[in-house]
Amino acid sequence: MKAKLLLALAVTFPLSASAVDMTWSGFGTLGFAQSNQPYPYLRFIDDGGTFKSDSLLGAQLDLKFDQHWGAAIQAKLAPSDSSDTEWNAFLSWAFVSWRPVDDILVRVGKLRVPLMLNTENSDVGATYDFARLPVEVYSMAPTTDFVGFSVSKSWLGADMEWTLDGYYGEAKNYTRYYGREARDGVSAPGSWFEKLDIKSGGLVLTARSLDNMFRAGIHEAYASQPGGTIADIPYVSIAPGLGIYDLASGRSVEHLRIPFQNVGTSILLPGDVRLTSEYARVKVNSASSGLSRWGAYFAISRQFGVWNPYVYYAKTKSTDASLSLYQSVNGNVNPMLPTAVNNYQKTSADIISPYDQWTAAVGTSYRVTPRSLIKSEWSQTHTGEVSSFVDAPSGGDSANKRINVFSLSYSFSF
Amino acid sequence: MKRNIIFLLLLFGGASTFAADDRLVVIAHAALSKTDLSTLQRVYTGRIVSINEQAAVPVHLLPGDPLRQQFLEVILGQSEEQYTGYWLVRKYVGKGAPPVEFATTDALIKYVTSTPGAIGYLPASKVPMGANIIFKP
Numbered sequence: 001m002k003a004k005l006l007l008a009l010a011v012t013f014p015l016s017a018s019a020v021d022m023t024w025s026g027f028g029t030l031g032f033a034q035s036n037q038p039y040p041y042l043r044f045i046d047d048g049g050t051f052k053s054d055s056l057l058g059a060q061l062d063l064k065f066d067q068h069w070g071a072a073i074q075a076k077l078a079p080s081d082s083s084d085t086e087w088n089a090f091l092s093w094a095f096v097s098w099r100p101v102d103d104i105l106v107r108v109g110k111l112r113v114p115l116m117l118n119t120e121n122s123d124v125g126a127t128y129d130f131a132r133l134p135v136e137v138y139s140m141a142p143t144t145d146f147v148g149f150s151v152s153k154s155w156l157g158a159d160m161e162w163t164l165d166g167y168y169g170e171a172k173n174y175t176r177y178y179g180r181e182a183r184d185g186v187s188a189p190g191s192w193f194e195k196l197d198i199k200s201g202g203l204v205l206t207a208r209s210l211d212n213m214f215r216a217g218i219h220e221a222y223a224s225q226p227g228g229t230i231a232d233i234p235y236v237s238i239a240p241g242l243g244i245y246d247l248a249s250g251r252s253v254e255h256l257r258i259p260f261q262n263v264g265t266s267i268l269l270p271g272d273v274r275l276t277s278e279y280a281r282v283k284v285n286s287a288s289s290g291l292s293r294w295g296a297y298f299a300i301s302r303q304f305g306v307w308n309p310y311v312y313y314a315k316t317k318s319t320d321a322s323l324s325l326y327q328s329v330n331g332n333v334n335p336m337l338p339t340a341v342n343n344y345q346k347t348s349a350d351i352i353s354p355y356d357q358w359t360a361a362v363g364t365s366y367r368v369t370p371r372s373l374i375k376s377e378w379s380q381t382h383t384g385e386v387s388s389f390v391d392a393p394s395g396g397d398s399a400n401k402r403i404n405v406f407s408l409s410y411s412f413s414f
Numbered sequence: 415m416k417r418n419i420i421f422l423l424l425l426f427g428g429a430s431t432f433a434a435d436d437r438l439v440v441i442a443h444a445a446l447s448k449t450d451l452s453t454l455q456r457v458y459t460g461r462i463v464s465i466n467e468q469a470a471v472p473v474h475l476l477p478g479d480p481l482r483q484q485f486l487e488v489i490l491g492q493s494e495e496q497y498t499g500y501w502l503v504r505k506y507v508g509k510g511a512p513p514v515e516f517a518t519t520d521a522l523i524k525y526v527t528s529t530p531g532a533i534g535y536l537p538a539s540k541v542p543m544g545a546n547i548i549f550k551p
């Protein structure tokens with residue numbers, strides 16, 4: 001697919017190099033994060049420390065054929081989204097853009113969905129001050145990249161630029177699961193990744209000025225897998241008063257409908273205080289019903305010269321129904337049953353993928369140059385009933401955890 | 415006495431001439447018509463790519479150049495950090511690349527006078543004869 005995209009870009013514009021303005025740029029983050037807990041949080045962060053949580057390296061090539069036609073290709077090297085041990089090179093963008101008039105922009109190719117305020121530029125740490133974008137919100141989208149098209153229409157006001165983005169496309173996306181007792185076909189703790197085919201579309205309205213930004217979006221995705229997707233985890237009675245929640249007996253559906261809505265704002269208040277807040281909610285009617293959740297954060301920052309200290313509070317919570325189901329499945333352990341059956345219940349509970357946690361963080365960025373930042377942050381995450389951001393230790397669960405995370409990173413662009 | 419007066423006239427006359435010559439003016443390729451502040455702001459922030467249906471290709475001097483700093487403050491009302499940050503985000507959300515930059519005013523003049531749609535800025539003292547001045551702050 002990537003090769004086809006590049007080939008399509010190449011044949012669409014068989015222009016001589018001299019007719020094209022080419023601009024290379026690069027970006028990256030070298031980030032270290034360490035927690036006070038032995039079990040991993042956000043895949044990689046534990047008390048041993050890691051560079052994998054936030055580090056990446058990327059490059060972008062912007063091509064300008066004339067005033068109306070252009071193209072961009074962006075690639076990055078980062079920890080794989082389908083393995084916890086590998087690094088992969090990704091083609092983040094590869095699109096052709098056409099601007100027939102000033103206020104319309106059409107892009108076709110591999111694009112990033114304009115979801116949250118910083119989704120499109122989330123890989124470029126030099127463009128925002130948070131050491132890590134609040135995971136309670138930024139992890140919610142069913143996909144952030146797609147191959148398809150987007151159309152943007154802009155209206156220019158005196159101070160504000162209004163943009164309505166509409167998009168539609170397809171993506172192959174991986175959903176990570178972690179089994180604390182067993183994983184996909186293996187009687188040992190570990191992670192595995194389910195590949196999903198996703199078709200998504202949406203409308204996003206953005207208002208942007210030099211100091212302020214507002215955004216609201218409605219999106220709808222359809223996810224499918226070859227052979228169907230399991231939509232629930234029914235309780236199956238195996239003896240009077242005894243039963244199991246059996247994933248294998250779940251109803252199979254051809255595709256899942258995943259509606260997603262979000263709003264966000266970043267405004268400059270008197271006294272140079274910046275208030276940034278975002279809210280999103282998503283619904284997933286599958287066996288992983290815990291993915292149906294809301295998330296929000298509220299951040300305050302103020303620039304003092306090259307320093308930009310901030311605090312934020314973020315929270316996410318799955319629906320009551322999915323948290324209740326998780327408790328039922330997780331608690332359905334009977335000493336009379338074989339260990340494998342009890343572990344099956346634990347794994348089924350993990351597959352529900354529920355979330356209930358909040359994070360408070362305090363940090364600062366230090367602008368070394370207009371294109372580079374050093375960031376430092378301390379955060380404390382409290383889990384409630386459960387959090388799938390935590391790889392729960394075997395024999396335990398992720399409830400009522402307190403996780404302190406220290407992060408230090410250097411982000412640059414050139 | 416006369417020599418002193420002439421010296422003083424030269425001194426102050428020269429100073430006022432320099433002050434006048436250092437004023438920033440915006441020049442463009444011959445085909446572009448005169449424009450206003452709001453349009454220039456939109457061109458240099460990538461929000462429009464044409465003026466009166468003529469392609470507009472803004473160019474800059476390099477960051478750190480005092481004239482660029484003056485342009486950003488007077489025309490765009492931004493600091494270098496704000497402007498760079500604005501384009502950094504715009505570029506990485508796929509909405510275009512920032513204006514091309516030139517190391518010297520001579521290189522900028524050469525590009526603007528030879529490239530249809532090009533727009534740049536100069537101190538008044540360096541505006542070449544016959545140049546198309548499209549805006550004076």
